[in-house]
Amino acid sequence: MKKTAVILRVYGIVQGVGFRPFTARLASEHKLNGSVCNKGPYVEIRLEGDEAAVKCFSGELITKAPPRSAILKVDEEAAEFTGVSSFEIIESAKEQGAIFVSPDIATCPECKKELFDPKDRRYLHPFINCTACGPRLTILDAMPYDRERTSMKAFPMCEACAEEYNDPGSRRYDAQPVCCNECGPEVYILGTETKGAAAITEIRRRIAAGEIVAIKGIGGFHLCCDATNEAAVAKLRERKHRPVKPFAVMVRDMEAARRAVKITPAAEEILEGPKKPILLLNRQENSTIAPSAAPGNPKIGIMLPYAPVQLLLFDYPDGIKMPEAFIMTSGNPSGAPICRTDDDAREALGPLCEAVLSHDRRIRVRADDSVIDFYHEAPYMIRRSRGYAPLPVMVKGFRGEVLALGGELKNTFCIGRDELFYPSAYVGDMSDLRTMQALRETSKRMTELLETEPSVTACDLHPRYNTTQLANELGKPVIQVQHHYAHIVSCMAENEVSEPVIGVSFDGTGYGTDGTIWGGEFLLVDYHGFERLGSIEPFCQAGGDRSSVEGWRIAVNLLYEICGSQQETVELAEKLNIASDREVGAQCFMADQGVNCVTSTSAGRLFDAVSAVLGIRRKVSFEGEAAMFLEYAARRAGHAEKLPLSAFKEADGRFLLPTSELFYEIVKRKLSGEASEILAVQFHDALADEIIAGCERAGAQTGIRTAALSGGVFQNLLLLERVEEGLKERGFKVLRHHLIPPNDGGICLGQAVVAMAKIQ
Numbered sequence: 001m002k003k004t005a006v007i008l009r010v011y012g013i014v015q016g017v018g019f020r021p022f023t024a025r026l027a028s029e030h031k032l033n034g035s036v037c038n039k040g041p042y043v044e045i046r047l048e049g050d051e052a053a054v055k056c057f058s059g060e061l062i063t064k065a066p067p068r069s070a071i072l073k074v075d076e077e078a079a080e081f082t083g084v085s086s087f088e089i090i091e092s093a094k095e096q097g098a099i100f101v102s103p104d105i106a107t108c109p110e111c112k113k114e115l116f117d118p119k120d121r122r123y124l125h126p127f128i129n130c131t132a133c134g135p136r137l138t139i140l141d142a143m144p145y146d147r148e149r150t151s152m153k154a155f156p157m158c159e160a161c162a163e164e165y166n167d168p169g170s171r172r173y174d175a176q177p178v179c180c181n182e183c184g185p186e187v188y189i190l191g192t193e194t195k196g197a198a199a200i201t202e203i204r205r206r207i208a209a210g211e212i213v214a215i216k217g218i219g220g221f222h223l224c225c226d227a228t229n230e231a232a233v234a235k236l237r238e239r240k241h242r243p244v245k246p247f248a249v250m251v252r253d254m255e256a257a258r259r260a261v262k263i264t265p266a267a268e269e270i271l272e273g274p275k276k277p278i279l280l281l282n283r284q285e286n287s288t289i290a291p292s293a294a295p296g297n298p299k300i301g302i303m304l305p306y307a308p309v310q311l312l313l314f315d316y317p318d319g320i321k322m323p324e325a326f327i328m329t330s331g332n333p334s335g336a337p338i339c340r341t342d343d344d345a346r347e348a349l350g351p352l353c354e355a356v357l358s359h360d361r362r363i364r365v366r367a368d369d370s371v372i373d374f375y376h377e378a379p380y381m382i383r384r385s386r387g388y389a390p391l392p393v394m395v396k397g398f399r400g401e402v403l404a405l406g407g408e409l410k411n412t413f414c415i416g417r418d419e420l421f422y423p424s425a426y427v428g429d430m431s432d433l434r435t436m437q438a439l440r441e442t443s444k445r446m447t448e449l450l451e452t453e454p455s456v457t458a459c460d461l462h463p464r465y466n467t468t469q470l471a472n473e474l475g476k477p478v479i480q481v482q483h484h485y486a487h488i489v490s491c492m493a494e495n496e497v498s499e500p501v502i503g504v505s506f507d508g509t510g511y512g513t514d515g516t517i518w519g520g521e522f523l524l525v526d527y528h529g530f531e532r533l534g535s536i537e538p539f540c541q542a543g544g545d546r547s548s549v550e551g552w553r554i555a556v557n558l559l560y561e562i563c564g565s566q567q568e569t570v571e572l573a574e575k576l577n578i579a580s581d582r583e584v585g586a587q588c589f590m591a592d593q594g595v596n597c598v599t600s601t602s603a604g605r606l607f608d609a610v611s612a613v614l615g616i617r618r619k620v621s622f623e624g625e626a627a628m629f630l631e632y633a634a635r636r637a638g639h640a641e642k643l644p645l646s647a648f649k650e651a652d653g654r655f656l657l658p659t660s661e662l663f664y665e666i667v668k669r670k671l672s673g674e675a676s677e678i679l680a681v682q683f684h685d686a687l688a689d690e691i692i693a694g695c696e697r698a699g700a701q702t703g704i705r706t707a708a709l710s711g712g713v714f715q716n717l718l719l720l721e722r723v724e725e726g727l728k729e730r731g732f733k734v735l736r737h738h739l740i741p742p743n744d745g746g747i748c749l750g751q752a753v754v755a756m757a758k759i760q
C-alpha cells in the first residue's frame with residue numbers, strides 16, 4: 001500500500017476539549033504514526049502511514065471530533081516521510097496567532113455520575129471535572145491553555161490525579177483543571193471556619209429554611225433562595241431593590257424543569273447541553289415556582305445546574321429535604337458587574353444575604369449566565385456570556401487587529417483579529433464606575449489572552465458615553481461608529497453578508513450623526529458606511545433621563561404635538577389616567593422652551609408611550625419592561641382587525657413612518673373604550689406594516705432587496721415575526737439575529753467590523 005505523510009492544521013475550539021487525546025486515539029485506530037501539538041492558533045497533526053488510512057483519519061477527524069470542539073477549518077499540506085514508529089502528543093508550543101479560548105463547559109454526565117457514586121474517588125467533590133467539562137475561560141491567565149496558566153496553578157495535583165492526567169486512556173488525560181478531594185480547591189462559608197461538607201450542609205439548611213445565600217459558581221457569585229417559597233423570593237426582591245425584572249431559576253433536573261415550564265425538544269437539547277444557558281420558556285399553569293420569580297410574566301428563565309457545587313446544593317447525603325428549584329440571580333449590586341472575589345462578595349452581597357458560600361479557586365474572567373429566548377423553535381440570544389463567550393464570529397477578507405468597546409447599556413466588547421471577531425462575556429451598564437473598571441480590566445486581559453495589539457479602538461458616537469472616554473484614554477486612533485449602524489453591521493456579520501442591505505434598526509436610544517436621539521431607523525448599510533433613508537416620526541423627548549423610564553412623559557409630549565393645545569393635552573392625559581395637570585404642564589413647558597428636551601426617533605420610547613396610554617406600564621423599573629408587557633398583552637388577545645395605514649411623510653431628505661398618527665389612533669380607540677389587549681395587537685400589526693412599507697420604499701430607492709433587522713426592539717418576537725413574514729412575502733431576503741443579541745449587547749461586533757473595514 002502507498003505510504004504518505006501529511007501535516008494537518010486544525011483551526012477552531014480545539015484547546016481544552018480533549019482534542020489531542022482524541023487525535024491520538026484516532027491515529028492508533030488507523031495505525032498511523034506521527035504527532036499532535038497545540039500551536040496556540042491551531043492544533044498541528046503530523047501523520048505518516050497508508051494513504052487510505054490518512055484519508056479516513058481526515059474525514060473522521062471532523063465527523064468524530066469531541067462534542068465540545070468546534071472545528072472552523074483544516075488545512076492540509078504534504079510532508080516528508082520520516083518513518084517515525086509511534087504517535088506522540090507533544091506539549092504546548094506557544095506561538096502567536098488566532099488563538100481560540102474555549103468557553104466554560106457544564107459538568108458532563110460522566111462526572112455527574114462519579115460525583116454521586118460513594119465508591120468514586122471524587123464522591124461529592126465540588127470541583128469535579130474532566131477533559132470534556134469544567135471551567136475554561138474563567139480560570140485562564142494566559143494562553144496556551146495549560147494548568148500552570150490557570151487558577152489551578154495553586155493546587156498541585158496529587159499522585160492519583162497526576163496519573164490520570166498523564167494517562168492517554170483516562171477521561172482526564174490532559175484535563176488542565178483536574179483535581180479531587182485530596183488536592184482540589186475547597187468550599188467555605190465566608191467569614192467563618194466552616195468549610196467542606198459542613199459548609200454545603202449549612203447552606204442547604206439555610207436555603208431550605210427560606211433564607212437568602214450567595215454562592216460562588218463558575219463565572220461569578222449568585223444570590224440564591226428557594227424558588228418555590230414566595231416569601232423568600234419576595235424578600236430577595238425587596239433586598240435587591242428589584243421589583244419586577246425576572247429572576248433566573250435553576251432547577252434540579254429535567255423532571256423539575258418540565259414541572260416548571262413547557263419544554264420543546266429544541267429547548268431540551270440546549271437545557272441539557274454543555275453550555276447550560278438560561279432559557280426563557282412558558283410557565284406551566286400549575287408550576288410551583290413562586291409568582292414573584294417573574295411577576296406577571298408568562299415566561300420563566302430556567303437553567304440546569306452547570307457547576308458541581310450547584311449539583312451538590314440540590315443533592316447531598318445530609319438528610320435535608322431541598323426544594324427542586326432555586327432562584328439564581330447574578331450576585332451584583334444594581335448596575336455593577338457580577339461579584340468575582342471574596343472581597344466583592346463580602347461588601348456587595350454580605351448585606352443582602354445570610355451567608356456566602358465561596359471557594360478558593362480564583363475567577364480570572366467574569367462570566368454571567370447567558371440568556372436565550374426562542375424564536376421559531378431556534379435559540380434567539382438575549383445575553384451572550386458564559387458558555388458562548390468568547391467563541392469567535394468569522395468575517396472573511398480582513399487583516400488587522402481592533403478593539404471595539406461596545407455601547408453603554410448591556411456592554412460587551414469585541415476583539416477583532418484578522419478574520420475572527422471575539423465578542424466578550426457580558427460586562428454590564430457603563431453608567432456605573434465599577435462596571436467601567438471591569439471593562440477596563442477585562443478588555444486589557446482579553447487583549448493579552450488573545451495576544452493582540454489592536455491598532456485602533458472603536459466606540460460609540462455618543463460624546464458623553466463612558467466608553468467613548470475610555471477609547472480616548474487608550475491612546476490609539478479612535479473610530480466612532482454610530483449606534484444603529486453598528487447594530488446592523490453586527491447582524492450582517494452574524495449572517496456572513498457583506499453586500500449592502502437595508503438596515504431596520506429599531507432600538508432604545510442612540511446618538512445620531514445630527515446630534516438628535518435615534519432609534520427607529522432605516523439605513524442603507526455596508527461595512528464602509530451608511531446613509532439614513534428614513535425613520536419613525538421625530539418627537540420631543542422631554543424630561544432628561546427620566547423620559548427613558550417614564551413612558552407617560554413621551555405619551556404626553558406626543559399628545560401635545562398632535563393636538564397642539566396644552567388644555568386638550570391635560571384633558572386627554574386625565575382621561576387616559578397617565579398624568580396630572582401639573583405633570584402635563586411641566587412636559588409642555590419643557591417642549592415649548594426647548595429645555596431638557598431632545599428630538600428623538602427612538603422606537604423604544606414609542607413603545608413606552610403606547611404601553612403608558614394603554615394602562616400597561618406608566619413607567620418602568622428596568623429597560624424594555626413597558627414593551628415586554630405590551631407584547632404580552634398583545635399575545636393574550638391573539639388577533640385583531642388591522643388598522644388602516646396612513647401616508648408616509650418626508651423631512652430632511654428622508655421618509656418618515658406615520659407613527660404619530662398611529663399613536664393617536666390608538667389613543668382615540670382607547671378612549672372610545674376598546675380593550676388594551678386588542679389595541680396592543682393592532683399597534684404591533686400596524687407598526688410592522690409601516691416597517692414593511694418602509695423597506696419597500698427603501699428598496700425602491702436603492703434597488704436592494706435584503707433587509708437586516710436589529711436593535712433591542714427586535715427582542716419583541718411578535719414584532720419580529722410580523723415584520724419578517726411580511727418582508728418575505730414581498731420577496732425580501734431577511735437577515736436577523738441568532739446567537740448575537742439584537743440588543744446593545746451585540747453592537748461591539750458591528751463596531752469591530754466597521755473599524756476593521758476602515759484599516760484595510
Ligand SMILES: [Zn+2]
Nearest residue numbers: 108111130133
Ligand atoms: Zn466531565
Ligand SMILES: [Zn+2]
Nearest residue numbers: 158161180183
Ligand atoms: Zn487529586
